[in-house]
Amino acid sequence: MADITLRALRKSYGGNEVVKGVDLSVPARSFLVILGxxxxxxxxxxxxxxxxxxxxxxxxxxxGERMNDKEPRERHCAMVFQNYALYPHMTVARNIAYPxxxxxxxxxxxxxxxxxxxxxxxxxxxxxxxxxxxSGGQRQRVAMARAMIREPRVFLFDEPLSNLDATLRVQMRLxxxxxxxxxxxxxxxxxxxxxxxxxxxxxxxxxxxxRIEQAGTPLEVYGRPASRFxxxxxxxxxxxxxxxxxxxxxxLHTELGPLPIAVERIASGPVLLxxxxxxxxxxxxPDNADLELPLELVEELGATRILHARLDGRGFAxxxxxxxxxxxxxxLLLRLDPSQLHxxxxxxGRRIDxxxxxxxxxxxxxxxxxxxxxxx
Amino acid sequence: MIERTPILDIVTQLILLLGLVIALVPxxxxxxxxxxxxxxxxxxxxxxxxGSHLIENLVSVWQRGDLGWKLxxxxxxxxxxxxxxxxxxxxTAFAIVxxxxxxxxxxxxxxxxxxxxxLEVRIVPTYAVAANALGPxxxxxxxTGLARLWQLATGVELxxxxxxxxxxxxxxxxxxxxxxxxxxxxxxxxxxxDELVEAARMDGAGxxxxxxxxLLPLSRTNMAALATIMFxxxxxxxxxxLLVTTDRANYGTAVMQLRQLIPSMFSEPEWNIAMAGTLxxxxxxxxxxxxxxxxxxxxxxxTEK
Numbered sequence: 116m117a118d119i120t121l122r123a124l125r126k127s128y129g130g131n132e133v134v135k136g137v138d139l140s141v142p143a144r145s146f147l148v149i150l151g152x153x154x155x156x157x158x159x160x161x162x163x164x165x166x167x168x169x170x171x172x173x174x175x176x177x178x179g180e181r182m183n184d185k186e187p188r189e190r191h192c193a194m195v196f197q198n199y200a201l202y203p204h205m206t207v208a209r210n211i212a213y214p215x216x217x218x219x220x221x222x223x224x225x226x227x228x229x230x231x232x233x234x235x236x237x238x239x240x241x242x243x244x245x246x247x248x249x250s251g252g253q254r255q256r257v258a259m260a261r262a263m264i265r266e267p268r269v270f271l272f273d274e275p276l277s278n279l280d281a282t283l284r285v286q287m288r289l290x291x292x293x294x295x296x297x298x299x300x301x302x303x304x305x306x307x308x309x310x311x312x313x314x315x316x317x318x319x320x321x322x323x324x325x326r327i328e329q330a331g332t333p334l335e336v337y338g339r340p341a342s343r344f345x346x347x348x349x350x351x352x353x354x355x356x357x358x359x360x361x362x363x364x365x366x367l368h369t370e371l372g373p374l375p376i377a378v379e380r381i382a383s384g385p386v387l388l389x390x391x392x393x394x395x396x397x398x399x400x401p402d403n404a405d406l407e408l409p410l411e412l413v414e415e416l417g418a419t420r421i422l423h424a425r426l427d428g429r430g431f432a433x434x435x436x437x438x439x440x441x442x443x444x445x446x447l448l449l450r451l452d453p454s455q456l457h458x459x460x461x462x463x464g465r466r467i468d469x470x471x472x473x474x475x476x477x478x479x480x481x482x483x484x485x486x487x488x489x490x491x
Numbered sequence: 492m493i494e495r496t497p498i499l500d501i502v503t504q505l506i507l508l509l510g511l512v513i514a515l516v517p518x519x520x521x522x523x524x525x526x527x528x529x530x531x532x533x534x535x536x537x538x539x540x541x542g543s544h545l546i547e548n549l550v551s552v553w554q555r556g557d558l559g560w561k562l563x564x565x566x567x568x569x570x571x572x573x574x575x576x577x578x579x580x581x582x583t584a585f586a587i588v589x590x591x592x593x594x595x596x597x598x599x600x601x602x603x604x605x606x607x608x609x610l611e612v613r614i615v616p617t618y619a620v621a622a623n624a625l626g627p628x629x630x631x632x633x634x635t636g637l638a639r640l641w642q643l644a645t646g647v648e649l650x651x652x653x654x655x656x657x658x659x660x661x662x663x664x665x666x667x668x669x670x671x672x673x674x675x676x677x678x679x680x681x682x683x684x685d686e687l688v689e690a691a692r693m694d695g696a697g698x699x700x701x702x703x704x705x706l707l708p709l710s711r712t713n714m715a716a717l718a719t720i721m722f723x724x725x726x727x728x729x730x731x732x733l734l735v736t737t738d739r740a741n742y743g744t745a746v747m748q749l750r751q752l753i754p755s756m757f758s759e760p761e762w763n764i765a766m767a768g769t770l771x772x773x774x775x776x777x778x779x780x781x782x783x784x785x786x787x788x789x790x791x792x793x794t795e796k
Contacts, residue, residue, distance in 0.1 A: 165693060167693075187693050187695075188693070192693070194690070196686045200686035200689065200690035202691075202705055203709065204705075204709055213696075213704075214694040214695060217694055217696045217700060218695060261694070
């Protein structure tokens, strides 16, 4: 049970910098998920915490102790690898016992701990098998048991679920969470799967190009993406992004036409307007429609239905409840909720906190505005 | 890929059979010749069916050739070479594959080069070293002037000498010092996933622990393959034992002795005795191959996952 802090952590290979200064503090007992596309440096970061990669500069502490130059075994971290990395020639029991064997724990104690740990992950009947005779999910459990048996201060997971099939993945996701609730060990999990990230994280970190784009709770990250990258990376289908201009009057002019929505408190100029598919409403008639778009195709997901509109080769998705069939080619009459719109700078892609109101309405109802008030 | 090609199947089977016959006929002739008496073995053409003197010939050659002792020598040398090779090759490959150190590539190439210089090519320098294993060191000391310094300081002339001629050490060491095994191991070690190495590090295992607990058990089949190959290689050595041993009675090997049994133009043409000796001398390697075959094939063909 230890907290982890990273201060200006960097990693370069030769002249190639992969992790470009990461600052992060992970409270003890929390579950951190690092999310990002492949090559964003997330795995490298995890391996730096584990001690498998040297830290080029910056400082890493676990439980308040500087760990930069410590061997992996001295950091008291346990790691679950993507391919499980079980020792193929050892039985399940010996695989699980191996960390204790290396640590010189007496045989009797070792065997008892193996039985307990194996039972807690449902492997009690498989102790004498070799990893080659197990299914993917069982191997995963062996890897977990091997990590648990040392009672580490920190669990590190490197894309642990990506080799499992979809059903098993959902199941193991829940199991990992249960395990975390039961043991309360600080955990760091690296993944490129946003569902995994959203469902498992206490603290979610989105990385891109070796930097942290945003850190926060999953709902914060989803609800108030800090950048265009985060906005389009999280959410299925991703957030709709439309180029727009803020006129001197404050009115929004998008590439789809002017909107009856005004922006308060910021200067005019080019921006990106973002809206999540589930926040686009269907208008009741042409009178109260903000946008009219031709429907291209419909995806039925059962609980929801995704309407895809055409927009200069890019898609514009609308999530609605299943209901009336829309024939392809129909025109969608859409209405936007000003409080659910996001603005990003077109040049830097950073979030712009501004009040958005429907022109003609008296009371601006914008939850974003409440947060943006500059006093704390 | 599984295809139904009955005609091709028959043809390939026939080719295989032909190969088998070609390989087995000389062996059969050895067996036949070893079971005939002196007159029968010198009739022309040679009978194609065995005679009744096999046991008698075997006993005779065993006594005449002192084969008990020679087989023991061969066995000892071949086993030591195989064991030494397996041990050294595993360690060198371990150092080359799993550690990053400054002279790694140099060491790698130095080992690689020895592949191109088999014992037969460098037999004269190797003999010189075997005659005095400390000779190179002595030369270095003399060239650098350290020997002279030693003489001035102590008044005693420095002459290092460690003679390996007529010893098991001399028979074994030069055969152990080759690169073949290192490469077999290197190729296998390269297939071991990095994650396995890292998992061991996370579990707290140091390099030697990793080597003993994980690498060695995983490369069992490689070891068996290498040990078999090296055993045969050492058993079949002729030139080197001939050079390095002058005391043939004590240090002669079975293969050297076999050469003595082949009749010369001045002696009686006792080919039956020579062939009986052949049968005895080739039995141990045959046994080794038969016993190790299962492992041996797995080690050469595929890596166990």
